[in-house]
Amino acid sequence: MSISRRKFLGWIGAAGVGSTLGKSAFAGGGKHFEGHPDSFGVLHDTTLCVGCRSCEAACAKENALPVPDKPFTDLSVLQEKRRTSPTAYTVVNKFDIPGRKTPVFVKKQCNHCLEPACASVCFVRAFEKTAQGPVIYDESVCVGCRYCMVACPFEIPTYEYDKALEPRVMKCTMCHPRVMRGEVPACVEACPKEALIFGKREDLINIARDRIRKYPERYVDHIYGENEMGGTSWLYLSAVPFHEIGMREDLGVTPAPELTSGALSAVPVVVGLWPVFLMGLFAISKRKEAVSREEMEARVQSVSALAEAKLAAAMETAQKEKTAAVAKEVQKALESAAQSRTKEEI
């Protein structure tokens, strides 16, 4: 079935009009993104943390998490390195550093990245980096594929594997509802030592830089989270190298979406060009088939033409020979008749 030229052009025209795109303005021009302006963050000064676990208790209360076996006042849990769990959005870990009299305590929870890997990989957009700063999770759409857990470089999201019907991904919310009400996250409010301070991310970075500048012997000259994975909303200061307190320093500064954007951008090109290449191969192979068929037919024709020519030549020769033979016989007969007549006369 073929379509008329007019019809085809009509369809293309309609499609063209329908796909007119509007304009979008980018912050900063080109493709440089600096995050939502005036978004909040938390600065965790680990030199001030005493490992009291008040933050853990406040978090569990605020999020109505189940009461753990060992109470939050039990500091013996610090003997083991813990990670977040479905019932613990945040944990405090203790690090005994050789050469230091007192251990270093570090609070661990979702870092609320500026470009979260979890949001980048979620195929139902269950994660959202809010304008206020917290990265929040929408359990009403989550399918439970757990790609977010694979993607998070800080190994934060946890899963309710023990639930059959409504398992959820569990992680710190930076108390988004409280932040929206103008309050600070529960852990920040609970901390007795102000090891956690809440504020605008830009301000926190300045405060951190200030502390490093004022007390260079107290701090390692690095604000963890300023650039890691493209920057996080949770920032850290430390007296010792960060890898000694369980924080990876090999994550790089590339934001998560950039890790897969190359592969993702190949997709439309494949869709656009593969059909062209493949139909080209099809057309070429069809053409080859047709050509070889034509050549075959031509060869058959020429062979049969040759055979016919040969036959005709042979028949002509045979005819000539026959005529010659007949003529010869006639000649012979005439000669013998003439000979016998001559004999008779003598």
Added chain:
Amino acid sequence: MSDNAAMGAKTWLTPFNVVTGAIIIIGLVLSVLRFTMGLGAVTNLTDDNAWGLWIGFDLLVGVALAAGGYVTSAAVYLLGMKKFHSAVRPAVLTGFLGYALVVFALSYDVGRPWRLPYPFIMQQGTTSLLFEVAGCVALYLTVLFLEFVPAAMEWLGLKKLRKLIVRLTLALTVLGVVLSTLHQSSLGAIFLIAPSKLHPLWYSSYLPVFFFISSIAAGLSMVIFESSLSHRYFADKMDEAHLRENEGVTLGFGKAASMVLAGYFIIKVMGVAGGDHWGLLGTPYGLWFLVELLGFVALPSLLYAVGVRNKDLTLIRWTAGWTVLGIVVNRLNISLVAFNWQLPSSQRYFPHWMEIATSVFIVTVGIVVFRFIVTRMPIFYEHPEYKDIH
């Protein structure tokens, strides 16, 4: 009368039926456990290891080994290689069942399988490669179904409907190659998000290309592998054309596989060079990487070449099986072995026996359905009423 009934019972209790029956019963029990008590009851998945055997094997290996469908269709319908025609239907069937089983297995692995349609009907996570995989797999499963269904229609006598669908063959073949290129490569690309978790010898920005190229070798090898098994167990269902063409298919696909594996080997080496990872080859993980690269890529490439040159069908068939094993090794390496390589061994993952049993159950279901279809529908032979297939 009772003799016939006894005979009936005897013919049902073949070794094949007994074994597959037992596996299926165990599988059904495990399924009940999985869906009433949650993933934690039947798997060794943890917060550190969110993806286990069901993703590494059922999904990743399953999709790679089902690639024979698009490869064979492309060879016959796009490149016009008619001498492989008898291989199309078995390859399409293997592909269709492969992808159907992948979706089936996925319903076990995700936390809320009834929400699997959500990316299409609720919210679109367009930045996610998993979104792209999900869309492509869903569309490709439809393509494979439409490519398979004429055989079922011939069995059911639905002439008109079959004719309608057969007209779509060219479009389906092109779409099949496009979709397969996309999702085979994207399954590799999903690991690009975790450079800090995948060992540098396996992590590469070329992961999508590695997955795509190896899927071609996997598809070619699976066609040879499946046909050698089918010739052993279903030869009585095969028509003259099928039996006659088999040698050509084995040699032709073996030749192609040798070249594709060689190309794959070359780009893997270039990947090592590009990351300057030569020094890592001497580490334990490096040695395992070499086992995978030399033993399961370079070696089968050479064995295929020798087999094709000497027209040694047996060697080619064994090499096909070895290559299939190599694909399993590669996909498991990327998802389970080289993934989270930096975690202490106490935090590493090994599948629970119930995960393994479930995977065996799923594969068994596939084999049983395969057998049901090939013993009833024109897969290995041309239905006498429909000899118009090219």
Added chain:
Amino acid sequence: MMETIFYTYQDFYTHTKGVLYLLMFAALFAIALLWRFLSGRDDEETIE
């Protein structure tokens, strides 16, 4: 379509990839139509 400022790569890509998926579907249809148009009169003789 909309006058929005994108503050993050995530938001930018979510938007552009969404548009691209729609374009991909459109492209497949368009190419199929073009092919049908080109092959429509393949059985007839060419005009020399």
